Amino acid sequence: MTAKQADNPTFLLPEKVFNSAELEQLVGRIKDSGELGRSRIYAALLEYLVQCSTVGKSPKEIEIAVEVLGKDSGFDVSRDSAVRVYVHQLRKKLDSYYQNHEPDATHRIVIPKGQYAVAAIDTSKPIEQKPAGLLAGLLKSKTGFSNSLLAATALLLLVNLLVFLLPDGNRGDSAAMQTPDASIWSSVMDDDLPIMLVVGDYYIFGELNEQGSIGRMVREFNINSRDDLEERHFSDWEATHKYQDLDLSYIPEGSAYALARIIPILGASGKRLNVTMMSDLNTTDVRENHIVYLGYISALEKLSDIVFAASSLQVGRSYDELLNLQTGRYFTSDAGLPEEGQQFRDYGFFSTFPASSENQVIVVSGMRDAGLMFTAQALSDETTLTELEDLLDKTASGEQPSLEALYEVYGVDRTHFDGNLVYSNNPDPDLKWRQELTEY
Template sequence: MSDTGAPNLQTLKQRIIDSGALGRSPVYVKLLDYLTDCAADSRQPKEFEIAVDVLGRDSNFDVSRDSVVRVYIHQLRKRLEAYYVRHEPNADYRIVIPKGQYIITLEACRPDTPAASREDSPERRRPARLTLALLALIAVLGAANAWQWSASSGPEPVDSLQATLSHPMWQQLTDDELPILLVMGDYYIFGELDEEGRISRMVRDFFINSSEDLTSLFMQDSSLQDYFRDLDMTYMPEGSADAMLQVAPILRATGKPVRVTMMSRLQTADLRNNHIIYIGYISALDKLNNLYFQTSGLLPGRTFDEIFDKQGQTLYTSTAGLPQQGQPFRDLALLATWPGANQNQFVLVTGTRDAGLMHAADVVSDIHKLSALDSKADFDTEQSGVSHEALFEVYGIDRMNFEANLLYHQPLDPALIWANSQ
């Protein structure tokens, strides 16, 4: 910071805080204030000092076992990058946190230097490795989709990712220490036995969505054990893999731990201890079905290919399951988000069939589409931007989505969701 023409560090810091780019959590403002004061004193704080002075940890804090400081520093670094991408792309100077350090510095930007660091630009970054959680999903999707995953796991443009993460919906998932749980909508299948006790065919029943459900059925009628058998098998639609490819770069960019589970293996406790992102068909919502639809303005139809608008008394129907190859169809995409009872956030990325599901993933992973959705709202998005639902009609061919129209967009009342779930 020896450049005599450089602006005051405190001035730049306050400009960032005033922009709201640090999110709703006061921790990031406090952390930036702390690092700025340390920089003014030419002092580099230790990880333990940050934990105690900023994050309120006690003297028993163990830096070798708790990564909370590293997580917050990483998130603050990403927010600073997002600020310059979104608010000051042509800034002459910017505040940065060097990788692997707990200090802030004032960096002069050359005219040809983009707001996102050259070190992090797509041309200079190595292809990002999939996290262990995502590798677990590859095993589920099978070899055909594994190739698609590995071929598509290269780096995304830094400015695009950070701009998307700056949207209020995504900020709800990054402003705290809660981990992210990605729930993939799967379908539990069990075996039907022939007269000799051999598996004659596999059965899918909308009301039996896990081994526990089948066991409960056997407890109600033990004679059914002579006809059906638990195979411990599930399957997922192909569109789930495509939707995951859209969302995965966003999840990696959060810098948070991400765990993947199937809906058939989701535990009730998981809904309290994690931010929940669901990707899958509406018909596979299972444990989230009643939680969401009991206070939604929408209702699923009997076959889950229909969505009913309760206020408008309108029935929307997907024809994606009917047309032959090459024939156009209409599908339905649904995006919903609301805060949980334990300061966590729920995000549903779903649809009636593949095309609808993939369009919902397109919207949630693109800042321009998220902003366009906000602009069309006839309610206060500042108040309801992190608690709302949107339904789209999607036009497609052969499971691919081509264009979509917004059919319905209304706020959700999270208080009603949790009141009705008691």
């Protein structure tokens, strides 16, 4: 069985490429890699599809539902997309396996789109490549999702970021030309270690309508990854069976403003600037780069423990609240849902500290957009940067600064217009790494 599709490699029967022992070992390596996640369903589905392919069987959707998912024979595949969702996810997990574990494999097993079967491909044949570049790190979408507003926003972001990153001797009035001498920024600019810009993002997924297509996009605060969504599928299938992973995330509006303020500063270093979403950050990234985080406090996720490990501030009853452990004072934002024309209060948070003797972490954050935007402005303004420099502990040994600050910001209609410093501290940087950063 072979098939040729335009712009795709030739699909081969697995036994044409692998003998039974090799195929069994390959399936074992994929299962042991962890790429299939915590769910047992994906391992069972992979084994089932491989077994079917080796005997020349192309199973029907209802057969997979009954034999793999444990559904009864009355399961209505026309109204429930569970099988299609699992096969779609397994297809992506196989891609991830080869990308992360066997990138040089001469042959791979894949699940051709529109089929419930495992096939083999020759990787020496030309395969359509995904677009690369800075935008791929900022807007994470691997589904081919088409939306004119998204496309326009993406294009606008790309154009602006490229303008800021490209060297231009005529931009003498840019923030990049004014701020590199500040030790807060020079701590990540005056060496050869690369800088990784981490953007706080939020996982979103699709909800299927009665026709089986995506009816709307959904954000739930307790579902923050594909694995979380899978767990919800298994624990509450009745309520979540229409939810479908689209491998999408979004960033708040304030992050775009913060990017426009901070990227010129980092670009002035002349260093390689890597960009990633928080959801894609890993331990190796933190160890091998200076880290500059832009986003909401609630999206700190993997960095949250080390950011607050030595801090006198702790997240309160929600991410819209910080508690000063020394004074007992609460700092609470009411910028979440302000009414039109109503004044609101928000908070912006800044932190910088050495993650090790080699690299530095800088956090430009806020509870909501106003706080984030004000903090980004403060970190790119010569006057406020000088004020922050004066707060650094000049008696601390070493050249890596350790400082955190909180700004109280007032605004109307989601626009910040005034803010002032209400808290600062020089945390002990040695305390940061009492929290193990090895579990993600």
